[in-house]
Amino acid sequence: MRATKTETSLRREQILEAALDLIGAEGVHHLSITAMAGRVGIVPSAIYRHFGGKDEVLDAVLDCIGKRLSENVRKARKESLSAPQRLRSLLMRHAYLLRENRAIPNVLFSDGLYAGHPARKKRVHDIVTGYLEEIERIFEEGVREGSIHPDISPGTGATLFLGALMPAAVLGNVVGIDIDVVAHAEKTWPILERSIVVDRPAAGSRIISRIDNGESP
Amino acid sequence: MRATKTETSLRREQILEAALDLIGAEGVHHLSITAMAGRVGIVPSAIYRHFGGKDEVLDAVLDCIGKRLSENVRKARKESLSAPQRLRSLLMRHAYLLRENRAIPNVLFSDGLYAGHPARKKRVHDIVTGYLEEIERIFEEGVREGSIHPDISPGTGATLFLGALMPAAVLGNVVGIDIDVVAHAEKTWPILERSIVVDRPAAGSRIISRIDNGESP
DNA sequence: GTGAAATGTGATTCACAATTCACTTTATGC
DNA sequence: GCATAAAGTGAATTGTGAATCACATTTCAC
Numbered sequence A, B: 001m002r003a004t005k006t007e008t009s010l011r012r013e014q015i016l017e018a019a020l021d022l023i024g025a026e027g028v029h030h031l032s033i034t035a036m037a038g039r040v041g042i043v044p045s046a047i048y049r050h051f052g053g054k055d056e057v058l059d060a061v062l063d064c065i066g067k068r069l070s071e072n073v074r075k076a077r078k079e080s081l082s083a084p085q086r087l088r089s090l091l092m093r094h095a096y097l098l099r100e101n102r103a104i105p106n107v108l109f110s111d112g113l114y115a116g117h118p119a120r121k122k123r124v125h126d127i128v129t130g131y132l133e134e135i136e137r138i139f140e141e142g143v144r145e146g147s148i149h150p151d152i153s154p155g156t157g158a159t160l161f162l163g164a165l166m167p168a169a170v171l172g173n174v175v176g177i178d179i180d181v182v183a184h185a186e187k188t189w190p191i192l193e194r195s196i197v198v199d200r201p202a203a204g205s206r207i208i209s210r211i212d213n214g215e216s217p
Numbered sequence C: 001g002t003g004a005a006a007t008g009t010g011a012t013t014c015a016c017a018a019t020t021c022a023c024t025t026t027a028t029g030c
Numbered sequence D: 001g002c003a004t005a006a007a008g009t010g011a012a013t014t015g016t017g018a019a020t021c022a023c024a025t026t027t028c029a030c
Helices: A008-026 A033-040 A044-049 A054-078 A083-100 A103-108 A118-145 A154-175 A181-196 A204-213 B008-026 B033-040 B044-049 B054-078 B083-100 B103-108 B118-145 B154-175 B181-196 B204-213
Strands: none
Touching: A008 A033, A008 A044, A008 A054, A008 A103, A033 A044, A054 A083, A054 A103, A054 A118, A083 A103, A083 A118, A083 A154, A083 A181, A103 A118, A103 A154, A118 A154, A118 B154, A154 A181, A154 B118, A154 B154, A154 B181, A181 B154, A181 B181, B008 B033, B008 B044, B008 B054, B008 B103, B033 B044, B054 B083, B054 B103, B054 B118, B083 B103, B083 B118, B083 B154, B083 B181, B103 B118, B103 B154, B118 B154, B154 B181
């Protein structure tokens, strides 16, 4: 049965979505023109009516993911909360985003996408560093407003933040261990908060000093 | 020039190492019989004198990585330190291991290896869960001996621990952001420790109660 | 209605990687 | 030294997925 003719702008959406689904389910490695076409309900060669080739599809996938991530940060930054609360907000947004878009970790942390593809590798690099910088900015603001421990450098903080979500996202998706990212984020936040947030404006120094020796009788 | 005849037990080692190097540099996706052979200095078809095929090589790679990881845990567990100190020891060992074996994250967190390969996927799953369970055990011991916050479930703790290393390992390797895993681990530990270790036997409850509202002024 | 443009289709080509195989060379025990 | 088994080689085979192309169908403006 012949597929009904559909204009490119719509087909592109369908193909993109198919690609995201397939990547989410099977990883970048298993994404093939044939599989995308099958999911959309057209024949493989028809893909070339809407994309120049597989590379162009992958670029679109990357674009899409980059946009969703930065959109997420944008929303979190708009909220006029304290820095730690904005971090919490971003953590939860991130968790929901990852739950809905299982392709994201597969795309960003998989080699299949950019192996031997410097340009695309750079784009992934830019997306991730851009995201990290936004988190760093929140940390800096937190330190300035006195709500975040000054002994945490923004870079370390951002990496720490990423580490709070990554295991759940990566394990759940890539390795196939079933973890609810949102539930995990909710459990993790209080602990992360404990290591980031200044206890009381005055009491911070006591905590810092404890770390120097790490002993207690 | 013909390669010098070398007995299988040694060649297998060479091929395995070549595979690990290639995976570390380019990812699982780019590992080919031809590339391995080239690196060892033999012709592709010669690989089949020593391995049944590519799958057998990948299984060996997985075996090797699994062994190195569990060896690492074994060493850390042998040390008669407090639970937090054993965690620290494991974190640092882990960091060194990852620095020397850039293939590890690429293998464990990449789809190329086990996509459509249930048996191998299960092995990766077993390696990761086995590792997590060991970490959980250290957390349990810590809670029992009173050195680790009892409000951290072993599962959350283990995931938290993994999250302390993952960003550095994955970003450094997969995404191509240069992070020294060891330096990162050293910077991260004090912060992780702060959220895990009981401050003083008596003061813990104060910290816990603060988390309930999250306000200070 | 009609024709041009857009979209869909199936056959085909191409490149590349895994694997097999008949044959050659090397090492080693005797 | 020599027979033999182990290891190496290059050519040929096979499989797979991306990409192309000539042709068919649909849509839509006129």
